[in-house]
Amino acid sequence: MENAIMQISWLAQRQFMDLLGEERFRLTIPQFQTLLYLKQAETRCKMSELADATRQSAASLTGVIDRLIEKQLVERSRHERDRRQVIVAVTPQGSTLVAEIQQARRQQLQHALAHLPGHDVDTLLHLLDRVMEGMVTLINVPDEHSIVDQHS
Numbered sequence: 001m002e003n004a005i006m007q008i009s010w011l012a013q014r015q016f017m018d019l020l021g022e023e024r025f026r027l028t029i030p031q032f033q034t035l036l037y038l039k040q041a042e043t044r045c046k047m048s049e050l051a052d053a054t055r056q057s058a059a060s061l062t063g064v065i066d067r068l069i070e071k072q073l074v075e076r077s078r079h080e081r082d083r084r085q086v087i088v089a090v091t092p093q094g095s096t097l098v099a100e101i102q103q104a105r106r107q108q109l110q111h112a113l114a115h116l117p118g119h120d121v122d123t124l125l126h127l128l129d130r131v132m133e134g135m136v137t138l139i140n141v142p143d144e145h146s147i148v149d150q151h152s
Helices: 002-021 029-041 047-054 058-070 092-113 118-136
Strands: 074-078 086-090
Touching: 002 029, 002 092, 029 047, 029 058, 029 074, 029 086, 029 092, 047 058, 047 086, 058 074, 086 092
Parallel strands: none
Antiparallel strands: 074 086
């Protein structure tokens, strides 16, 4: 079982990296995770909150944000009251790109599961939910700050 989970995990990550690397997207996984969190937050975020949520160091996140700004996918500003705080928000273009990537990923998964009957897919989803529940209890993943988006 461990081998199967590791292989599926590796294949899924490889497919996702390849998808993000396509000409139409050209993002890294940290860039996508950052965009996804900002889109899900539906509000501006402090850089410190974003670093915690995406599990990136402040220095790494600054580079990620710089590249996303160059692509016009996020905006950076200073907090109105505390000018020391840096605030980041996803742009409409960034939000649209996240939705396009999520749709492309869903299509990849549908293609991968197309040979399974619907009831098998339902059973698989149920079992994966249970496996994920067990795995989450082994690590510290705060629910409100998690970038894990179930069933996307």
